[in-house]
Amino acid sequence: MEQYCESTRKIPVKGEYDIIVCGGGPAGVAAALAAARQGASVMLIERNQCCGGIWTSGAMPWVLDHKNKCGILAEIRELALKRGGEIHVSGSLSCPPEPLKLLLEELLLKGGVRIRYGTSVTGVHLKNNRITHIVTESKSGAEAWAAKRFIDCTGDGDLGALAGCSFEFGGPDGNTQPSSFIGIVCGLDPVAVQDFLAPHGGKPRLKELMESHGIFPTYGMPSLFHFGQGIFGLMSNHGYKVNAIDADNLTAKILEGRKELHTHVAFLRSLGGIWSNIALAGSSDNLGVREGRRLKGMEYVDCRHLGSGGRCDNAVCRATFCVDVHAPDPSKGNVIADQKVQTKPYDIPWGALVSAERENLLMAGRCISGDFIAHSSYRVTGDAVPMGEAAGTGAAISVRENILPSQVKGVPFFSMEK
Numbered sequence: 280m281e282q283y284c285e286s287t288r289k290i291p292v293k294g295e296y297d298i299i300v301c302g303g304g305p306a307g308v309a310a311a312l313a314a315a316r317q318g319a320s321v322m323l324i325e326r327n328q329c330c331g332g333i334w335t336s337g338a339m340p341w342v343l344d345h346k347n348k349c350g351i352l353a354e355i356r357e358l359a360l361k362r363g364g365e366i367h368v369s370g371s372l373s374c375p376p377e378p379l380k381l382l383l384e385e386l387l388l389k390g391g392v393r394i395r396y397g398t399s400v401t402g403v404h405l406k407n408n409r410i411t412h413i414v415t416e417s418k419s420g421a422e423a424w425a426a427k428r429f430i431d432c433t434g435d436g437d438l439g440a441l442a443g444c445s446f447e448f449g450g451p452d453g454n455t456q457p458s459s460f461i462g463i464v465c466g467l468d469p470v471a472v473q474d475f476l477a478p479h480g481g482k483p484r485l486k487e488l489m490e491s492h493g494i495f496p497t498y499g500m501p502s503l504f505h506f507g508q509g510i511f512g513l514m515s516n517h518g519y520k521v522n523a524i525d526a527d528n529l530t531a532k533i534l535e536g537r538k539e540l541h542t543h544v545a546f547l548r549s550l551g552g553i554w555s556n557i558a559l560a561g562s563s564d565n566l567g568v569r570e571g572r573r574l575k576g577m578e579y580v581d582c583r584h585l586g587s588g589g590r591c592d593n594a595v596c597r598a599t600f601c602v603d604v605h606a607p608d609p610s611k612g613n614v615i616a617d618q619k620v621q622t623k624p625y626d627i628p629w630g631a632l633v634s635a636e637r638e639n640l641l642m643a644g645r646c647i648s649g650d651f652i653a654h655s656s657y658r659v660t661g662d663a664v665p666m667g668e669a670a671g672t673g674a675a676i677s678v679r680e681n682i683l684p685s686q687v688k689g690v691p692f693f694s695m696e697k
């Protein structure tokens with residue numbers, strides 16, 4: 280391939296912090312807030328114009344595995360319920376995306392976090408095996424930022440990869456779970472469409488309705504979620520062979536996903552009756568990518584740990600969600616892949632959040648150290664938040680005590696029962 284050689288650039292160092300968190304999704308918000316509450320100076324860098332990741336720019340504000348958690352997730356739950364959120368029969372927590380954006384910003388600003396939106400992490404500067412600066416790109420151009428600790432909460436492990444860390448990607452055959460491009464719909468009466476709402480229980484009514492009219496969505500379990508206040512989410516497509524770190528591939532999946540989503544909403548509207556006012560009010564700003572890089576940590580969460588309900592002395596939270604691999608190969612089914620592992624509630628160890636290769640790098644959320652099957656369980660947002668809270672707390676302790684993150688002992692446990 281022809282290559283273009285960039286001349287050496289002088290990049291201004293715009294700030295210096297104790298801790299920089301890259302990515303403001305569920306994990307990143309909690310990491311930044313927890314670190315700031317420990318007294319650290321913290322900057323949160325987010326490529327979008329809001330925090331929340333999958334909850335907001337991903338149009339899926341639906342929190343799985345939150346019930347047994349305390350700490351920041353419990354605070355978010357309490358606030359969300361006052362601002363139009365709901366707890367559903369299944370136990371899941373939801374909140375319309377817009378109130379959630381404001382709620383998260385208020386928490387972060389009150390906690391003293393500096394938020395920088397519209398800014399992507401694009402480079403790092405290393406000294407020995409330590410990150411000294413990150414480089415960002417935004418409307419302000421290229422800027423550099425120094426910190427004592429960095430936390431990768433980009434979901435895709437962008438920061439770790441830029442720092443040259445090893446990672447795993449996809450399953451044993453290299454395939455990843457499919458993406459979904461989610462629509463925000465309104466114009467429905469939550470009571471009238473009750474039987475069509477996810478989770479489906481015994482009867483996938485929406486699927487039956489669509490298939491009885493000759494519509495076969497690429498996601499074999501099309502799902503309508505009521506987030507609250509008459510705001511719904513429609514997840515009805517799968518983008519197979521998606522690659523979270525290939526912009527052309529992501530573009531193709533967005534184009535396919537949007538087209539299919541519009542077709543599905545138009546179809547439902549054409550049915551009239553309870554569907555006659557359905558409208559597509561918006562769609563996710565970012566394609567819903569279920570997995571990216573899984574960075575190499577000091578410890579590794581594998582499927583045997585899930586199956587045996589593994590406990591750890593250095594646990595940061597207890598995950599209780601099942602294995603949930605959306606089938607990577609549509610020729611073998613287009614819903615959930617057949618899984619042999621039955622999870623028992625298991626611990627996430629501190630070491631899975633600490634990079635094995637860069638001594639001042641931590642990670643939280645879906646890019647922590649674990650295998651393909653384990654990731655399909657711990658990736659949910661009810662676990663991303665306590666992981667972020669642990670990473671932020673531990674990073675701040677390591678700064679205060681002037682020790683490496685790998686030497687930190689006694690990071691709190693952000694689940695109710697140990």
Ligand SMILES: Cc1cc2nc3c(=O)[nH]c(=O)nc-3n(C[C@H](O)[C@H](O)[C@H](O)COP(=O)(O)OP(=O)(O)OC[C@H]3O[C@@H](n4cnc5c(N)ncnc54)[C@H](O)[C@@H]3O)c2cc1C
Nearest residue numbers: 302304305306326332333343400434567568644645658660
């Ligand atoms: C379609 C879909 C449906 C899902 N459904 C559910 C569900 O119902 N319930 C549930 O609990 N979980 C669900 N999940 C899983 C869950 O979304 C994720 O695993 C979870 O979001 C992990 O949180 P995170 O903070 O690690 O990542 P994310 O939510 O992905 O947040 C990462 C953040 O980093 C930012 N970022 C990325 N790269 C950069 C960069 N280079 N520079 C700066 N910022 C960057 C992103 O913009 C984003 O805000 C779903 C996932 C998908 C894709």
